[in-house]
Amino acid sequence: MMKRWHAVKRLLPLFAGLVLLLSACGRADLSALNPQGPVAEKQFGLMQLSIIIMTLVVIVVFAICFYVVVRYRRKPGQNDIPKQVEGSHKLEIIWTVIPIILLIILAVPTLKYVFAFAEDYSKDKEAVKVNVTSHQYWWEFEYPELGVRTAQDLVIPVGKKIAINLKTQDVLHSFWVPALAGKMDTNPEGNKNKMFFETAKENVYRGKCAELCGPSHAFMDFKVKAVSEATFTAWVSEMKAEPKPFVGDAAVGEKFKTSCLSCHAVENAGSLGPNLKGIGARESVGGILLNRDNADEAIDQGKLEKNLHDWIADPDKLKPGNKMHKIPLTDTELDQIVDYLANYKLDSLKTVNKQ
Numbered sequence: 001m002m003k004r005w006h007a008v009k010r011l012l013p014l015f016a017g018l019v020l021l022l023s024a025c026g027r028a029d030l031s032a033l034n035p036q037g038p039v040a041e042k043q044f045g046l047m048q049l050s051i052i053i054m055t056l057v058v059i060v061v062f063a064i065c066f067y068v069v070v071r072y073r074r075k076p077g078q079n080d081i082p083k084q085v086e087g088s089h090k091l092e093i094i095w096t097v098i099p100i101i102l103l104i105i106l107a108v109p110t111l112k113y114v115f116a117f118a119e120d121y122s123k124d125k126e127a128v129k130v131n132v133t134s135h136q137y138w139w140e141f142e143y144p145e146l147g148v149r150t151a152q153d154l155v156i157p158v159g160k161k162i163a164i165n166l167k168t169q170d171v172l173h174s175f176w177v178p179a180l181a182g183k184m185d186t187n188p189e190g191n192k193n194k195m196f197f198e199t200a201k202e203n204v205y206r207g208k209c210a211e212l213c214g215p216s217h218a219f220m221d222f223k224v225k226a227v228s229e230a231t232f233t234a235w236v237s238e239m240k241a242e243p244k245p246f247v248g249d250a251a252v253g254e255k256f257k258t259s260c261l262s263c264h265a266v267e268n269a270g271s272l273g274p275n276l277k278g279i280g281a282r283e284s285v286g287g288i289l290l291n292r293d294n295a296d297e298a299i300d301q302g303k304l305e306k307n308l309h310d311w312i313a314d315p316d317k318l319k320p321g322n323k324m325h326k327i328p329l330t331d332t333e334l335d336q337i338v339d340y341l342a343n344y345k346l347d348s349l350k351t352v353n354k355q
């Protein structure tokens with residue numbers, strides 16, 4: 001009795017660890033096990049189907065195994081070799097046919113959905129088209145039919161199919177929003193992958209790069225911001241409007257133009273670095289420095305300013321190997337640039353950001 005208790009006590013940290021580990025599963029904004037849209041739901045259905053079938057197989061096999069071990073164990077005084085069953089047609093047919101039937105049960109819905117998920121909505125008038133371009137280590141989102149470009153936060157309307165066209169600017173990456181759809185590789189131009197998803201729930205979903213792509217791969221996070229259709233329309237017109245002029249000293253504005261806008265854009269143009277239009281309304285800086293901890297809170301202006309400050313002061317420290325280098329700035333220049341960016345808000349996202 002004492003001994004058994006000791007064993008349990010020794011295993012306690014392991015159990016506690018497992019509980020802690022598993023309790024992190026199932027976040028509605030990050031988990032494939034907590035699907036938030038029809039594509040993810042069907043994919044979750046496939047997972048459940050295979051887990052149920054596999055569990056039944058394990059239970060039956062183990063039950064038979066235990067039964068045989070106990071029922072046919074060697075009895076005291078038993079020295080003869082039991083009846084051998086090798087070459088039994090009956091048994092061989094049973095253990096060939098049952099797995100085939102199970103595989104067919106798995107294969108039919110899997111194949112059906114593989115084709116359904118490959119459906120191309122890029123010509124569908126109702127769908128919102130987005131060209132996703134992955135970069136080491138950030139995400140660019142272009143809405144070709146709307147004439148809008150943004151980065152890091154993919155803003156989508158609820159209830160509409162989002163037709164995604166994937167490509168990479170450099171190495172292979174993989175686009176993954178676990179709560180909305182399975183992952184898909186981003187390939188170089190000429191070999192585009194397509195996918196789609198939708199959600200009915202307004203929320204901020206977390207996305208990840210799911211293909212090891214360099215030293216800062218683990219920091220290549222992004223968000224999908226699902227908003228109402230009205231908010232989305234307002235967001236699009238705001239994104240198409242003229243960029244907000246620099247506030248602060250003219251000389252700092254000039255410095256911002258020459259030192260920062262050589263790589264960044266505040267217009268709807270392609271650029272070497274992420275588009276900075278409306279950066280004060282984003283969920284994060286650099287994809288990883290969160291401006292609020294969850295979507296029911298307001299964007300924390302203090303956090304946002306600190307994040308911008310930390311990022312601009314030393315980007316390589318936060319994301320080793322990224323393509324933005326440390327730029328020599330005076331404190332005044334840094335403060336004014338942070339102030340401009342942190343207050344570059346978007347009215348359309350005000351309620352979404354709970355301001």
Ligand code: HEC
Pocket residue numbers: 136137138151152256259260261262263264272273274275279284285286287308311312319322323324325327329337341
């Ligand atoms: C050599 C090109 C280059 C220059 C010059 C440059 N950046 Fe960047 N910047 C980048 C790249 C590339 C990224 C994306 C880094 C990543 O996440 O991997 C970035 C990211 C950022 C981000 C985060 C954007 C987001 O969506 O979260 C901010 C803010 C930023 N830069 C501000 C500045 C400011 C301010 C300056 C001028 C002082 C500047 N950058 C100069 C290339 C540049």
Ligand SMILES: [Cu+2]
Pocket residue numbers: 172173174209210211212213214217220
């Ligand atoms: Cu990556």
